[in-house]
Amino acid sequence: MLSNKDSAxxxxxxxxxxxxxxxxxDSWLTYxxxxxxxxxxxxxxxIDDLEAELVMADVGIETTERxxxxxxxxxxxxxxxxxxxxxxxxxxxxxxxxxxVAAPLDIASEHHPYVILxxxxxxxxxxxxxxxxxxxxxxxxxTVMLAAGDTFRAAAVEQLQAWGERNDVPVVAQxxxxxxxxxxxxxxxxxxxxxxxxxxxxxxGRLQNxxxxxxxxxxxxxxVGRRDETAPHxxxxxxxxxxxxxxxxxxxxxxxxxxxxxITVTKLDGSAKGGILLALADKLGxxxxxxxxxxxxxxxxxxxxxxxxxxxxxxxxx
Numbered sequence: 594m595l596s597n598k599d600s601a602x603x604x605x606x607x608x609x610x611x612x613x614x615x616x617x618x619d620s621w622l623t624y625x626x627x628x629x630x631x632x633x634x635x636x637x638x639x640i641d642d643l644e645a646e647l648v649m650a651d652v653g654i655e656t657t658e659r660x661x662x663x664x665x666x667x668x669x670x671x672x673x674x675x676x677x678x679x680x681x682x683x684x685x686x687x688x689x690x691x692x693x694v695a696a697p698l699d700i701a702s703e704h705h706p707y708v709i710l711x712x713x714x715x716x717x718x719x720x721x722x723x724x725x726x727x728x729x730x731x732x733x734x735x736t737v738m739l740a741a742g743d744t745f746r747a748a749a750v751e752q753l754q755a756w757g758e759r760n761d762v763p764v765v766a767q768x769x770x771x772x773x774x775x776x777x778x779x780x781x782x783x784x785x786x787x788x789x790x791x792x793x794x795x796x797x798g799r800l801q802n803x804x805x806x807x808x809x810x811x812x813x814x815x816x817v818g819r820r821d822e823t824a825p826h827x828x829x830x831x832x833x834x835x836x837x838x839x840x841x842x843x844x845x846x847x848x849x850x851x852x853x854x855x856i857t858v859t860k861l862d863g864s865a866k867g868g869i870l871l872a873l874a875d876k877l878g879x880x881x882x883x884x885x886x887x888x889x890x891x892x893x894x895x896x897x898x899x900x901x902x903x904x905x906x907x908x909x910x911x
Contacts (some may be wrong), residue, residue: 629676709792777813
């Protein structure tokens with residue numbers, strides 16, 4: 594198995610930026626928790642205020658109730674004596690939700706090509722994520738090919754080809770309006786013939802109606818399976834963090850239709866909340882592979898639960 598190994602320097606730089614992004618403004622945990630308890634005493638009123646902050650931060654009502662229930666048990670046991678104890682209790686609760694879904698994407702070497710089907714609505718950053726993944730895999734010494742399966746938008750094909758040129762990665766594309774399944778079918782043949790390690794397949798993010806989109810994606814998945822019954826090996830959903838609870842609804846629908854194996858959450862730099870990751874982890878349990886906070890390739894890194902919780906709970910910018 595080949596897993597994502599990151600050098601310390603980009604990782605540290607990413608974590609510093611993540612803390613800065615999540616600590617801008619005055620939303621939920623991005624300021625000192627002492628503001629919730631100016632007298633330093635933790636009581637039911639403080640827990641109620643924290644509950645409201647969590648809900649407003651896109652954590653979702655059910656997930657928030659789970660977190661608050663844990664804290665109320667600690668409060669009843671008189672374990673939340675001060676803000677530090679509250680922060681520690683919150684850290685344990687958040688980590689327990691996020692840790693089970695913090696799973697790196699491993700490229701199984703026995704699959705040639707290892708097929709990653711990229712799905713998500715338009716505007717989530719799907720094509721950009723493909724470009725960043727292509728660079729990441731190349732840096733790991735893997736060979737990569739891209740399939741321009743979003744044939745409904747000419748701009749999507751052009752954008753993918755630009756990423757291909759930038760990363761010196763071949764792109765399989767056909768004319769606008771071509772059958773997306775046929776494009777990805779041909780790409781699989783080409784990748785197999787060239788003994789390519791990873792095939793990243795782009796797909797459309799919007800058709801005339803939602804059911805049409807899901808049917809098209811299911812068809813693509815079936816067609817790829819005809820060439821390799823184990824493929825696609827990863828069905829990765831790209832979600833825009835700034836969409837809040839809408840992102841959770843999207844994830845539920847895509848998971849129901851396709852059986853997601855991974856999620857990448859983008860645009861955390863555009864949302865000072867980040868609570869949607871907790872809702873996703875709690876409600877879906879699908880592995881979160883990567884999170885993104887900016888445009889550069891290093892601004893997308895594997896999701897690490899402990900780091901993310903540290904960023905949420907840090908007081909002030911680093």
